[in-house]
Amino acid sequence: xxxxxxxxxxxxxxxxxxxxxxxxxKADVDCTNINSPDGHNYDLSWFIAQGPIGPxxxxxxxxxxxxxxTICGTGFVxxxxxxxxxxxxxxxSWASVPFQDHTDEACDGVVNPVYSVVGLNEGKGVNITxxxxxxxxxxxRSTKVYMVCTTDDYPVYVYxxxxxxxxxxxxxxxxxxxxxxxxxxxxxxxxxxGYTYDLTxxxxxxxxxxxxxxxxxxxxxxxxxICGTGFVxxxxxxxxxxxxxxxSWASPPFSPNHTNEICTGTITxxxxxxxxxxxxxxxVYSNGDTFSGKNITTTVNMVCTEEYWEYFTFNDDLSNNxxxxxxxxxxxxxxxxxxxxxxxxxxxGYTYDLTxxxxxGVYGPTKGISPPYTFxxxxxICGSGFVxxxYACGxxxxxxxxxxxxxxxxxxxxxxxxxxxHPIQATGLTQGRGVxxxxxxxxxxxxxxxxxxxxxxxxxxDWENYIYNDTMNDELKFFxxxxxxEACGSKTxxxxxx
Numbered sequence: 366x367x368x369x370x371x372x373x374x375x376x377x378x379x380x381x382x383x384x385x386x387x388x389x390x391k392a393d394v395d396c397t398n399i400n401s402p403d404g405h406n407y408d409l410s411w412f413i414a415q416g417p418i419g420p421x422x423x424x425x426x427x428x429x430x431x432x433x434x435t436i437c438g439t440g441f442v443x444x445x446x447x448x449x450x451x452x453x454x455x456x457x458s459w460a461s462v463p464f465q466d467h468t469d470e471a472c473d474g475v476v477n478p479v480y481s482v483v484g485l486n487e488g489k490g491v492n493i494t495x496x497x498x499x500x501x502x503x504x505x506r507s508t509k510v511y512m513v514c515t516t517d518d519y520p521v522y523v524y525x526x527x528x529x530x531x532x533x534x535x536x537x538x539x540x541x542x543x544x545x546x547x548x549x550x551x552x553x554x555x556x557x558x559g560y561t562y563d564l565t566x567x568x569x570x571x572x573x574x575x576x577x578x579x580x581x582x583x584x585x586x587x588x589x590x591i592c593g594t595g596f597v598x599x600x601x602x603x604x605x606x607x608x609x610x611x612x613s614w615a616s617p618p619f620s621p622n623h624t625n626e627i628c629t630g631t632i633t634x635x636x637x638x639x640x641x642x643x644x645x646x647x648x649v650y651s652n653g654d655t656f657s658g659k660n661i662t663t664t665v666n667m668v669c670t671e672e673y674w675e676y677f678t679f680n681d682d683l684s685n686n687x688x689x690x691x692x693x694x695x696x697x698x699x700x701x702x703x704x705x706x707x708x709x710x711x712x713x714g715y716t717y718d719l720t721x722x723x724x725x726g727v728y729g730p731t732k733g734i735s736p737p738y739t740f741x742x743x744x745x746i747c748g749s750g751f752v753x754x755x756y757a758c759g760x761x762x763x764x765x766x767x768x769x770x771x772x773x774x775x776x777x778x779x780x781x782x783x784x785x786x787h788p789i790q791a792t793g794l795t796q797g798r799g800v801x802x803x804x805x806x807x808x809x810x811x812x813x814x815x816x817x818x819x820x821x822x823x824x825x826x827d828w829e830n831y832i833y834n835d836t837m838n839d840e841l842k843f844f845x846x847x848x849x850x851e852a853c854g855s856k857t858x859x860x861x862x863x
Contacts, residue, residue, distance in 0.1 A: 396437035399491055401484035405545030407491050409512070412436035412520075412542065420458070423526030431458045432473070432524045434536060436493065436510060440475070444499050448472030454495030455508040455534060457526075472498040473534050474508035488545035490514045501532055508534040514544035551592035554646055556639035560700030562646050564667070567591035567697060573677060575613070575623075585614045586623055589691055591665060599654055603628030609650030610663040610689060628654045629689050630663035643700030645669045656687055663689040669699035706747035709800055711793035715854035717800050719821070722746035722851060730768070733835030740769050742833045744845055745786065746802065746819060754808050758782030764804030765817040765843060767835070781808045783843045784817035797854030799823045810841055817843040823853035 399407040412418075417440075419433030434455035435441060442449060443456030455473035474495025481494035496507030515521075520540035554562040567573075574588030589610040590596060597603065598611030609630040613623035630650025637648040646667040653661030672694070680690040706719040729743030744765040745751060752758070753766030765783040784804025792801045800821040807815030827850065834844040 396482065396493075399482055399484040399545075401486050401488075401545060403486040405484060405486065405488040407484050407512075407543070407545045409437055409491065409543075412512075412538075413438040417441045417456075418522060419456075421522050421524045423524045430526055432456065432526070432534075432536075433458075434473075434508070434510070434524075436512070436538070444470045444472045447475055447497065447499055453498075454510075455498070455536065457506075457534075471501070471506065473506045474498040484545060488514055490543045490545070504532045506532045506534065508536060510536045510538060512543035513537060513539045514541065515539045516541055551637075554637055554639045554700075556641050556643070556700060558641045560639060560641070560643045562639050562643075562667075562698070562700045564592055564646065564697070567667075567693070567695075572596050585612055587612055587629075587689075587691075589663070589665070591667075591693070599626040599628045603631055603654070609665070610653070610691065612689075627656070627661070629661045639700060643669060645698045645700075653687075659687045661687045661689065663691060665691045665693065667698035668692060668694045669696070670694045671696055706791065706802075709791050709793040711795050711797075711854060713795045713856075715793060715795065715797045715856045717793050717821075717852070717854045719747055719800065719851075722821070722847075722849075723748045727751050728831060729766075731831055731833045733833045740767055740835055742767055742783070742835070742843075742845075744783075744817070744819070744833075746821070746847070747786065754780045754782045758785055758808070764802075764819070765807070765845065767815075767843075781810070781815065783807045783815040783841075793854060797823060797856065799852045799854075807841075813841045815841045815843065817845060819845045819847065821852035822846060822848045823850065824848045825850055 396407075396409040396413060399409070401407070413436060415436070416438065417433045417435055420431035421433070423430045423432060432455060433441070433443075435453070440448070440452040440454060441456070442451045443453040447453075448456065452475050453472045454475050456470055457473050458468075458470045460468065475498060481492070483492045485491065491512040493510040493512070494507065495510070497505030498508070499506055517540060520538055520542065523537040523539075525535040525537065551562075551564040551568055554564070556562070568591060570591070572588050572590055575586040587610060588596070588598075590608065596608055596611070598608035603609075603611065608628050610628070611626055612629050613626045615623050615625070630653040636651070637646065639646050648665055648667075650663045650665065651660070653663065655661070677694075678692045680692070706723060709717040709719070711717075723746065725746070726748060727743050727745050730741040731743070733740050733742060742765065743751070743753075745763070751763050751766070753763035758764075758766065763782050763784075764786040766780055767783050768778075768780045770778070784807040786804060790803040790805070794800065802819040802821070804817045804819065805814070807817065809815070826848075829847065829849040829851075831848075832846040834846070
């Protein structure tokens with residue numbers, strides 16, 4: 366009898382193991398929230414919702430193969446082996462008899478698990494690799510999907526099946542829906558009228574709270590983070606430490622310790638809006654924990670005040686909409702009006718318009734004065750800048766760029782940003798003598814950030830002269846001197862020089 370019971374237990378254990386192994390694997394990545402190394406975010410929800418796309422003809426003549434595929438999502442049934450459980454990423458079909466119905470199928474790569482999902486820098490798109498698929502001559506098929514950002518309103522699909530013996534297929538998807546959006550780090554938030562907000566002070570606070578809600582009898586309390594990495598809250602959406610807002614309460618009511626928690630919105634991705642006139646910033650934390658089948662969201666309203674203190678209120682009078690609101694009143698929530706370099710004024714009433722320099726674009730390469738001239742430089746005066754290096758200036762807003770060769774005297778392939786254009790600190794000199802521009806926050810060296818000062822010097826000659834002083838000290842401060850009549854200020858049409 367005991368022997369029969371042991372055999373029965375072993376059989377049950379084996380059955381459970383088989384069932385677990387037969388369950389579909391969870392995707393390794395959420396294709397609605399893909400991040401690139403430089404901080405762009407991709408949401409492929411539209412493509413996921415399309416389900417199977419196709420049939421699409423391959424580019425290989427005589428195009429006797431057809432294809433259908435899914436971008437992330439749950440996939441579909443294809444073939445009878447690897448993809449037979451409904452999770453195929455790409456499916457190839459063909460006719461046993463040429464020009465007849467395409468009744469034969471082979472899986473070219475499976476969605477679950479997604480082997481590789483890479484968000485590209487600068488919002489240019491996403492690369493997704495599916496594999497392994499069904500085998501042919503002992504080699505498993507695989508498929509790579511290139512999501513390419515374009516300005517078109519509709520997607521274009523190209524299926525390249527001119528494969529080699531390694532059985533690799535390629536899908537190209539061109540669409541504006543494949544474009545990434547820059548995730549704000551909350552240090553350079555823009556408003557429609559050109560104001561800039563820097564919420565570094567709030568980010569550095571890490572966690573604000575606990576606060577009581579406005580709903581009587583205040584049995585709930587809250588903590589929240591403005592930007593930053595957040596904190597762990599609850600066991601659901603915010604359990605990874607990216608909570609934007611967290612509600613806690615006591616059980617039983619009125620006991621001192623609030624041990625129960627629920628996430629009322631997550632930090633990433635952020636929906637951020639800089640308000641006009643420097644009045645503040647509004648951003649939404651979404652995808653909080655669910656309650657009665659609804660996801661909780663929280664809107665943070667940063668309100669500009671002139672006070673030196675911070676004041677936080679948490680409105681939890683929800684009316685069953687599960688939408689919370691935080692109001693933050695602070696001078697640190699005020700925006701600053703950037704200088705567009707077209708109307709820089711001096712203290713004695715001179716005005717400088719640097720449009721001519723802006724339109725020049727990028728200057729250089731120029732050699733520095735520090736021998737043996739192993740460094741060269743390019744720079745932009747205001748304007749949109751250019752790509753330099755891979756950190757502070759990697760998004761195309763470099764003010765000054767240093768390049769050098771390794772080994773010496775070879776091509777200058779190495780770069781470092783010596784200062785970024787935004788934000789610009791512009792000072793118009795008195796008596797129309799010129800403008801001083803400071804570009805901070807360049808790439809770091811030995812823990813110090815590079816910085817460049819551009820000195821625009823008014824002269825009467827029609828030519829320009831540029832001098833790049835790189836005889837820097839340990840502070841990593843560079844200086845550019847630009848001599849030009851276009852650097853002169855005007856006051857009622859007159860230019861005055863010392």
